[in-house]
Amino acid sequence: MPATARATATKTTLPIYQQLAGVLEEMIQSKSLRPGDRMPSVRQFSRQQGVSIPTAMSAYASLETRGLIEARPKSGFFVRLRESDLVRNPWSQSKISKITDFANLDPLHSIMADHSNPKFVPLGAGLPSASLLPGLKLARLMGSIARRLPSAGLDYDIAPGSEMLRRELARRSLDWGCHLKAEDFIITNGGTEAVSLALRAVTEPGDTVIVETPTYFGFSNILRELRLKALPIPIDATTGIDIDALGTALKTNRVAAAILIPNFHNPMGCLMPDDHKKEVATLLAEQGIPIIEDDIYGDLRHSGARPRCLKAFDPDGSVLLCSTFSKVLAPGYRVGYIAPGRYRDRIHKLKDTSTMANATLPTLAVAEFVKHGGYDRHLRHLQHAFSHQVQRMREAIVQTFPENIGLSRPQGNFLLWCELPKQVDSLELFKRARAANISVAPGPLFSSDGGYKNFIRINCGHPWTPTIERSIGILGHLVHQLAR
Amino acid sequence: MPATARATATKTTLPIYQQLAGVLEEMIQSKSLRPGDRMPSVRQFSRQQGVSIPTAMSAYASLETRGLIEARPKSGFFVRLRESDLVRNPWSQSKISKITDFANLDPLHSIMADHSNPKFVPLGAGLPSASLLPGLKLARLMGSIARRLPSAGLDYDIAPGSEMLRRELARRSLDWGCHLKAEDFIITNGGTEAVSLALRAVTEPGDTVIVETPTYFGFSNILRELRLKALPIPIDATTGIDIDALGTALKTNRVAAAILIPNFHNPMGCLMPDDHKKEVATLLAEQGIPIIEDDIYGDLRHSGARPRCLKAFDPDGSVLLCSTFSKVLAPGYRVGYIAPGRYRDRIHKLKDTSTMANATLPTLAVAEFVKHGGYDRHLRHLQHAFSHQVQRMREAIVQTFPENIGLSRPQGNFLLWCELPKQVDSLELFKRARAANISVAPGPLFSSDGGYKNFIRINCGHPWTPTIERSIGILGHLVHQLAR
Structure with a gap:
C-alpha cells in the first residue's frame, strides 16, 4: 500500500504526543538513550520536533508516568535506570529441532478454568482483565440492535459473516500495511476457529507444519488433533523467527505450511521487523508454502505506530491472516476473522460445515463498537494500561526472583516469558503456585517436545494490585525454593 | 429410565387437555377415527377419560381450531374431511442406493441468504419466523447478565460449556426418555458444530457413513468437506428408516457411522416409532457402529407427548445425540449441544481445538430462558403455531398444485416435503420461483446423488399471511407450467 495512506492511518489513530513518546521510548529501549543520559529540555524537544510546548510536555509526562524517565530538581529529565533494564533476555533455542509429535501434556484446561475462578490470581491464561474491556457498552449495543432489528439478531449470520464488520476490517487493514477488501474476510468463531480452519484448508493429516519455538500452546493442541507434525524453528527474543534456521530447515524437510506470530509473539513478545517479514513471506511463497499469520496482538503495541502484518508482504495470496477481538474487546464474544487470500473458497466451505454461522448479536455489537464506539480511543487506553502493567510486573519479578533469570521485553501485548x-x-x-491460588503457565506448554522446563509465562493483563504484588513475592519464594 | 419419571416429566410439560387432544389427533391421523366419524360427546369423553367437562371441552376446542374436527348443529362433533387428507404420501425410495460421493450442487447459500432478505417469501430455509421467537426477551436476558456478572459475560465459556445450561439439559433429558447428567453434555456452536465434531470423532477421511434418503442437505455438505462417502438408506414416509434395507446394507458394506434424524425428519417429517428406535440402536451397536442422532426437531411435536430420543435406547454409549436451540429459540445465538456418550473425551478435545468456546452471553441467556423464562409455555405456543401453519400450507398446496402430487404429513416440525x-x-x-421472489428448497439438495429432481421442501415456519397464500398460488402455477 502507498506510504501516504499508512502515514494518514497512523496519524488518525495516535495523538502526536503519543507518537513522540513512542519514538523516544524506542530510543531508550534500543539504548540510543542510555540510563542516566540527560533528555533534551522540553523547549529544545518542542523546537526539534516542530510541536507545541504542551505537546512536548505531554510526551515527557507519558514517559515519566511509565517510569522511563525521571525529573531531577533543577536539572531536567533523565533516562531512568531501572533494575529490570539490566535483566537479560530469556534464552532462545538456536539449533533446529527435529519434527515432533506432541506429548499430551495439558494443564491448559486448569489454566483456562482458573482464570474464571475469582479464587485464583490470574497470571496463567493470556487474557486481559474484564475491568479493561467495554463489557457493558458491548452488551448495551447488543440490546439496542435486538430492539432496532429484532429479526436480524435472530437470523443466521452465515459465512462470510457480517458485512458491516468486514467493511470495518477492510478499512483498518490500511493500518496493517494491507489494502484488503470486505470480501477478502470471513468472520470466525474467535481466533481458534480461524487458525483451525486455516490449518484444515492447507494441510492433510500427517503433514509437517513449521512452528516457532516457543509458541502458543493452542497451536500445538490444534496440530495434535489434526494429526499434523511440528517442525520448530528457533526465534530471537527481539526479532522473531531465525531466518537462516528457517532456510536450512526448508532445504531438508517437506513442509505443508508455517504458522507464525510476527507481531508481539506469544509467549516471547518479540516483533518481527518489516524486512524480516518481507524475507519470510518471499522465502515461503517461492516454495509454495502457505503462511498462517496469527496477528491477535497486532493492535496492542505499547507505544508507537501499529506494526505491519506479514500479510502486507504477501506476494501471491498465500498468507492466511488470522485474528480476533478476544484480546482487545471481549474474549467471550467469539468474534474472530480470517483473510485467507487464495484459500478463500476452501475456508468458506469449511466454515459452512464446521459452525455455519457466528453468534449474530455479538458480531454486530463488535462491528458497531469498531465503527462508532471509540475503538481507537479504547485501544490507546489498553496499550497504555498493558505497557504499564508489563513494566510493573518486570520490576516486581526482577526484585523477587533469583538474579540469573532471563525476562522478555515485549513491545506489545501483556505477556512475559x-x-x-x-x-x-x-x-x-505450576502445582505449588496453584496450591497458593496463583495461576501461571508452565513453559513445556509452549514447546512441541516438552522443552522449556524452566520457563513460565506470566499474564500481565490485569491492573496492578497489592494481591498481584504479593503473588509475585510468593512466586519468587517458590522459585528460590525450587532453585536450591 | 424408569417409566414413572417419564410420566412425571411429560405431565409437567403438557396440560392435560393438550395430552388428550394429542391422543385424539393420533387416532385421527392413524385413521382409527375417520373423516365423517362422529366423536364421543364431550360428556362421554370427560367420563371415559376421568377429566372435568371443561378439560374435555378444551381438548375438543383445540382440535376444532386446528381444523381436525367440526361441530355440526345439534349433532355434536365430527372428524372433518379435508382435501389435504386425501393426498398421498410422497414417494420414498425402496431400493438401497450405491455408496456415493457428492455432486457439488449447492443453492444452499442463496437459500440461506434469501431467508434474511425481506424481499423474499421465506419458504426455502428451514427456519421459524422471528415473530414466533423470544428475541427481545433473550436480548434482555443478555443485558441483565452483563450487568449482574460483568466479567462472566466477557470470559471464555470453554468446553464443556455453561454448567447451568448443561444442568437444564440433564433435567430435560428425562423427557427424551434418557437420564443424562450435566457432565454428559458439551455445549457447541449450534447443531452444525455438534454434527461436525461427531463425524470427526468417529470417522476417517474415505470412510462410509449411513445416511437416510432423503436427508438434510447440511449433512451432505459436512460429509463432502470431511471426504466421507454416503450410503443412503430409504426411509418410510411415516416410520422413518427402512430397517430391512439397513440390515441388508450392513451385510455388504463396511460402515463407520450412521447419521439419522429419528424425530420429525428433515425433510420427510416422519417419526420413528420407539420399537424401531430400539431395533436400530441395537442393530448398529452390535456391529460397533456409532449413531449420530440429530434431534433438533424433537421438542416440536404438533400435539401429544414429546417423542423419545433414539439415545434412550442406546445400549453402550455409542449414540452421539446432537441438537440445538436454533429451531425453537434463536438461530443466530448458536447454542447447540452434544451428548457424545463414550466419545466424550474425543469431542471435548475437538471442541477445544475447533472453536474453544461458545459465545458466553447468548449461551447464558438461553440457559436462563430454559430455566426460568417459560420455555415449556413457549414450546406449546410454537407447537400450536407450527401445527396450524403446516396444516394451512398443506390445504393451500392441495388446492393449487396438480392433482397427482405427494405430500408429507409431519407430526412435528415446520417442513413439508x-x-x-x-x-x-x-x-x-427453484430458479423461476426465485425470480418471483419466492424461496423454496429444491429436492436434489436432499439427495447424495442428485436424485429427488421433482421434489421440493417448503418451510412452514412463518405465520400464514396473504403473501404466503399468494406465493403458493404462484408456485402452483409454475409447477403446472413445468408439468406440461
Whole structure:
C-alpha cells in the first residue's frame, strides 16, 4: 500500500504526543538513550520536533508516568535506570529441532478454568482483565440492535459473516500495511476457529507444519488433533523467527505450511521487523508454502505506530491472516476473522460445515463498537494500561526472583516469558503456585517436545494490585525454593 | 429410565387437555377415527377419560381450531374431511442406493441468504419466523447478565460449556426418555458444530457413513468437506428408516457411522416409532457402529407427548445425540449441544481445538430462558403455531398444485416435503420461483446423488399471511407450467 495512506492511518489513530513518546521510548529501549543520559529540555524537544510546548510536555509526562524517565530538581529529565533494564533476555533455542509429535501434556484446561475462578490470581491464561474491556457498552449495543432489528439478531449470520464488520476490517487493514477488501474476510468463531480452519484448508493429516519455538500452546493442541507434525524453528527474543534456521530447515524437510506470530509473539513478545517479514513471506511463497499469520496482538503495541502484518508482504495470496477481538474487546464474544487470500473458497466451505454461522448479536455489537464506539480511543487506553502493567510486573519479578533469570521485553501485548534457573521444574512450580491460588503457565506448554522446563509465562493483563504484588513475592519464594 | 419419571416429566410439560387432544389427533391421523366419524360427546369423553367437562371441552376446542374436527348443529362433533387428507404420501425410495460421493450442487447459500432478505417469501430455509421467537426477551436476558456478572459475560465459556445450561439439559433429558447428567453434555456452536465434531470423532477421511434418503442437505455438505462417502438408506414416509434395507446394507458394506434424524425428519417429517428406535440402536451397536442422532426437531411435536430420543435406547454409549436451540429459540445465538456418550473425551478435545468456546452471553441467556423464562409455555405456543401453519400450507398446496402430487404429513416440525409430477425439474422451479421472489428448497439438495429432481421442501415456519397464500398460488402455477 502507498506510504501516504499508512502515514494518514497512523496519524488518525495516535495523538502526536503519543507518537513522540513512542519514538523516544524506542530510543531508550534500543539504548540510543542510555540510563542516566540527560533528555533534551522540553523547549529544545518542542523546537526539534516542530510541536507545541504542551505537546512536548505531554510526551515527557507519558514517559515519566511509565517510569522511563525521571525529573531531577533543577536539572531536567533523565533516562531512568531501572533494575529490570539490566535483566537479560530469556534464552532462545538456536539449533533446529527435529519434527515432533506432541506429548499430551495439558494443564491448559486448569489454566483456562482458573482464570474464571475469582479464587485464583490470574497470571496463567493470556487474557486481559474484564475491568479493561467495554463489557457493558458491548452488551448495551447488543440490546439496542435486538430492539432496532429484532429479526436480524435472530437470523443466521452465515459465512462470510457480517458485512458491516468486514467493511470495518477492510478499512483498518490500511493500518496493517494491507489494502484488503470486505470480501477478502470471513468472520470466525474467535481466533481458534480461524487458525483451525486455516490449518484444515492447507494441510492433510500427517503433514509437517513449521512452528516457532516457543509458541502458543493452542497451536500445538490444534496440530495434535489434526494429526499434523511440528517442525520448530528457533526465534530471537527481539526479532522473531531465525531466518537462516528457517532456510536450512526448508532445504531438508517437506513442509505443508508455517504458522507464525510476527507481531508481539506469544509467549516471547518479540516483533518481527518489516524486512524480516518481507524475507519470510518471499522465502515461503517461492516454495509454495502457505503462511498462517496469527496477528491477535497486532493492535496492542505499547507505544508507537501499529506494526505491519506479514500479510502486507504477501506476494501471491498465500498468507492466511488470522485474528480476533478476544484480546482487545471481549474474549467471550467469539468474534474472530480470517483473510485467507487464495484459500478463500476452501475456508468458506469449511466454515459452512464446521459452525455455519457466528453468534449474530455479538458480531454486530463488535462491528458497531469498531465503527462508532471509540475503538481507537479504547485501544490507546489498553496499550497504555498493558505497557504499564508489563513494566510493573518486570520490576516486581526482577526484585523477587533469583538474579540469573532471563525476562522478555515485549513491545506489545501483556505477556512475559521468564527463564528461571535451570534446576527449576516449572510444572512443579505450576502445582505449588496453584496450591497458593496463583495461576501461571508452565513453559513445556509452549514447546512441541516438552522443552522449556524452566520457563513460565506470566499474564500481565490485569491492573496492578497489592494481591498481584504479593503473588509475585510468593512466586519468587517458590522459585528460590525450587532453585536450591 | 424408569417409566414413572417419564410420566412425571411429560405431565409437567403438557396440560392435560393438550395430552388428550394429542391422543385424539393420533387416532385421527392413524385413521382409527375417520373423516365423517362422529366423536364421543364431550360428556362421554370427560367420563371415559376421568377429566372435568371443561378439560374435555378444551381438548375438543383445540382440535376444532386446528381444523381436525367440526361441530355440526345439534349433532355434536365430527372428524372433518379435508382435501389435504386425501393426498398421498410422497414417494420414498425402496431400493438401497450405491455408496456415493457428492455432486457439488449447492443453492444452499442463496437459500440461506434469501431467508434474511425481506424481499423474499421465506419458504426455502428451514427456519421459524422471528415473530414466533423470544428475541427481545433473550436480548434482555443478555443485558441483565452483563450487568449482574460483568466479567462472566466477557470470559471464555470453554468446553464443556455453561454448567447451568448443561444442568437444564440433564433435567430435560428425562423427557427424551434418557437420564443424562450435566457432565454428559458439551455445549457447541449450534447443531452444525455438534454434527461436525461427531463425524470427526468417529470417522476417517474415505470412510462410509449411513445416511437416510432423503436427508438434510447440511449433512451432505459436512460429509463432502470431511471426504466421507454416503450410503443412503430409504426411509418410510411415516416410520422413518427402512430397517430391512439397513440390515441388508450392513451385510455388504463396511460402515463407520450412521447419521439419522429419528424425530420429525428433515425433510420427510416422519417419526420413528420407539420399537424401531430400539431395533436400530441395537442393530448398529452390535456391529460397533456409532449413531449420530440429530434431534433438533424433537421438542416440536404438533400435539401429544414429546417423542423419545433414539439415545434412550442406546445400549453402550455409542449414540452421539446432537441438537440445538436454533429451531425453537434463536438461530443466530448458536447454542447447540452434544451428548457424545463414550466419545466424550474425543469431542471435548475437538471442541477445544475447533472453536474453544461458545459465545458466553447468548449461551447464558438461553440457559436462563430454559430455566426460568417459560420455555415449556413457549414450546406449546410454537407447537400450536407450527401445527396450524403446516396444516394451512398443506390445504393451500392441495388446492393449487396438480392433482397427482405427494405430500408429507409431519407430526412435528415446520417442513413439508412435496413430490411434484415427474416432469417437473425442481431446480428450474427453484430458479423461476426465485425470480418471483419466492424461496423454496429444491429436492436434489436432499439427495447424495442428485436424485429427488421433482421434489421440493417448503418451510412452514412463518405465520400464514396473504403473501404466503399468494406465493403458493404462484408456485402452483409454475409447477403446472413445468408439468406440461
